[in-house]
Amino acid sequence: MKFAEINLLAELEKPEFKELRTALNERKFVATEMIADPFSAADDEITKPDASASGCVFIVKEGRLRVFLSAEGKEFTLSILEPGDIYTCHTGTFVQALTPGLLLTTSIPVFHAYMRDIPQVSKVMVRILGNMLKSSFGIIDGLVFGDASTRLTDFLLSIAKDEGGKQVARLGMTGEQLAQHIGSTRQTASTLLNDMVRSGILIRVKRGVFEIVDRTRLEELKK
Incomplete structure (x- = not known):
């Protein structure tokens, strides 16, 4: 569920x-660390001493992060940020590290200046924002109209990559994190995966890694 296909x-x-x-600063993070919290925006330390009250922009150089909303005790994952993805801390969403990693950060005013002065930056950002908007509509549609099975199916299809002629989905997260990602309980997420394995849609290669052996049937679960 990457927001942008542009690295x-x-x-x-x-x-x-x-x-x-040269305007980007490196900032390391550890697994489970909260990178952005809309309720403590005034305490943003992600780019200090360059951070301002308006927040910051960051590019993921290493690691994976989860972007999510929280309401009434529930969390709704919007995206998993991976190397090459860009995001900003003033969107009103939470951003939490799934793994250790490294960010390239700068303040929003500095980034805006480069967008204004370097045409190539603006062109890239317009393409990225377009992809983000398209992805966001799909995510919202899934949250409103889809069930946990549909969201899990979408997630598996979005992360599947060709590895030696096989479609392999590497979850890259714990069972609890997967449950949060698809808006379900850990037990439900585990049951859905097990059902897909028993029905021959998936093969469990090892913990957290699945081969999609019947993509057509997997896609049919979305209907």
Whole structure:
């Protein structure tokens, strides 16, 4: 469920982004660390001493983070950020680290300046924002109209990658994190995965890794 299919790390290696690269600060994080909390925005320390009350922009260089909303004791995952993804701390969402990793950060005013002065930055950001908007509508549709099975199916299809001619889905998260991601209980998430394995749709390669052996049937679960 990546927000954008554009890898900004690759874009930053281009000569026209040299000045922007120098404005980015590296910031390490550990697993389960809260990167952004809308209820404590005033205490944002992610880019200090460069952070301002308006927050910051960050690019994931290493690791994985979860973007989610929280209401009435429930958490709703919007996206998993991976290397090359970009996000900002002033969106009103929570961002929590799933694994240890590294961010490239800068303040929003600084980033806005580069968007204004370097046309290539603006073009890339427009493409990224377009992908984010498209993805967000799909996520909202799933949360409103879909059930846990549909959300799990969407997640498996979104993370599946070709590995030696096989479609492999590496969850990259604990059972509890997966349950949070699809808005269900841990038991429900486990039961759904087990049902897919028993029905021959998936093969459990090892813990947290599944081969999709019948993609057509998996996609039919969304209907």
